[in-house]
Amino acid sequence: MVATPLVVALSWSGLLVTPSLLAQTSVPRVELRWGGDAEGGAPFVEADPANPSVLRGFDVEVAALIAHDLGMTPRFVQVAWSSIDASVARGDFDIGMSGVEDRPARRRLFAVTIPYFEFREILTVRAAERQRYSTLASLRGRRVGTLGGTQAYEMLLEAESVHGVLPVSYDDDVHPYTDLAEGRLDAVLLDNIIAARSVRRTPGLATVDAPAGTGHYVGVLAPQQSTLRHRVDDVLRAAMADGRLEQIYRRWNIWDAQQAAFFRRTLASGAAGTQGRAEAAGPGGLLEATRRYLPALLKASLITIVLSCLSMALAVTVGIGVATGRVYGGAWPRRALTAYVEATRGTPVLLQLFVLYYGLSSLVRLPAFVAACVGLGVNYAAYESEIYRGALQAVPAGQLEAARTLGLSEVQTLRLVRGPQAFRLALAPMTNDFVALLKDSSLVSVITVIELTKQTSIFAANIGSWILPGSLCAAMYLAMSLPLSRLARRLERRWQVTER
């Protein structure tokens, strides 16, 4: 261990003196860089519990098989599951493959391998309600959760308009099931592999036997990589034919008759085995997609506005209370409030939202929107209280003494003189915070509230481009924040406070 820095230093100096970096680019690359999300867990990709530096999972083995047959060495690149497409497009790795679904938009925009696994979309419900909720149609008016940006989510959106179910989008595939067990959801729709794993983990849940749909996992490559894609397709087909893929699936307990039938179909039909699959999202052009998503974006921006306003109102109210307590209160209340402010400012708001929504769910089961309001509000209250405290202390002593000699009580002085003057001093930093809150409200998507940024990323994932959705989203945020700044500047001018 002691020698490590020395070794690093030597190897760096070696890089500097030998043209090895240049040489590397001219030698044909022997690594197959493949991207996946180890957070997705078993049986896709997970860190080996016995040795966390080693990855395991059927996707890991499929990647190794592909690399082997191509005469390359597999190298894993960690990437957030929802960013696999964007990451492969910018060349972070050659092929993305951890539970990547075969979807029309992806096919349109990327080079996609032939499907190598067929999954079923499975409903999971609480065991006692297995008879009651056996189909999407039976879940009218019920909350059904899934992982955002998936085929299952598209199915739920369709079921929303057809059957009146209420889709709830999650950023991960674990919390939908814990929320189901706790009663926040009435069902979860996800891939059978994930469903089976979650039912094992979470007591009291059961899967519905009849699948709500089927889908396929593919490898995704940058659009210009069609040559590599064809070579990967050949490897996959060969591995289906000679039984090596079957061996992998058997090892991970995901082989069944359906998989065998899928292999037979794929091998019989040649390249485009699953091209004709029925799918909720039709193709349509960019304009068509925009027209389709605009109402959802507007609705999401409304949620952003309402959420931000409510959170800010809470932050201002609590902030005033905390600031007043810190300026006027006794030693112990002051200490407690200081602790609150420091703890809140010193920890990430994302963590606070998680704890509030998931961590405390055994004590108090807050609806997501309420948890979002409370989480953001209480977090921002800490910042607001510091602004107000500073502003209260900045009101000149002469103003307070004048009020006292006129006979105003302490409370009246605060309400009629100190408070109003402090408020004017606090206005500019408050506006700043409101604009920041407007943007921080995008964090609440981790607790299933779909606001503007989340809706935009759903839109972008669906059409496979960030340019148009990103511009629209930015325009909407600006439309919210610019008038706010202007209003603040006007008020500030009107309320300019200068004691002579």
Add this chain to the structure above:
Amino acid sequence: MNETVLSIAGLRLSRPGRALISGLDLCVERGEFVALMGLSGGGKTTLLRAIVALEPFEAGLIQVAGTCLRPGPLPAQSQLGGLRRGVGIVFQFHHLFAHLTALENVTLAPIHVGHVAREAAERRARELLESLGVLARANALPSQLSGGEAQRVAIARALATDPALLLLDEPTASLDPARREELGASLRMLQANGRTLLVTTHDHAFVRQFASRVAILADGVVVDQGDTAHVLDHSRHPATRQLLQSTPRAGRPSPAP
């Protein structure tokens, strides 16, 4: 038939390492216009602040407006109703409420402390502003007022609760001669209406013209006092003589040689 409005006996007040007032006695009778003179830093302002219970003191007694202030921590505001009603103060730097208009500055206490109806309070405030010649500035914010205007608004604010005793801290310091005449005339008028005035100043021309009595403050005590003419013209007290040698127009004493 004299009636004592303010009575100070044996007052001692110090800041860390420095005695500001050391055993001061002073009485003010109803209807008097008393000028309190003394060198800068001599404790004049501190004395006024002690009278309106903004400064705690170590020893002595202040009896004013039916209230008796004693040594030790300042009493709670709720126990000072009589003092607040009976004594008004105009600070040297006015301390007008920066977020309120001139009119609102004047009506704040009558409405919220005196529980006068807003309409009546505004009528009375306008009368006060008019008598002081600043009615035209009723809707201006303090930041828009000149020094003289702000002072007159501050006087109106102090008078709005109709106190028997009005304290003014260095009212002449920032005024040009013409304004000083106006101020003196206004204060004379208040005195004629039965109000008692205690005014700190350096300006002995102003004192000679308007005050009925003078008290000279030096080394933390009243060293000399009496009828204005008598003190200014005949006093042999060294502190008084030193004070009178300073130039009156400058508003400040010349530095000691």
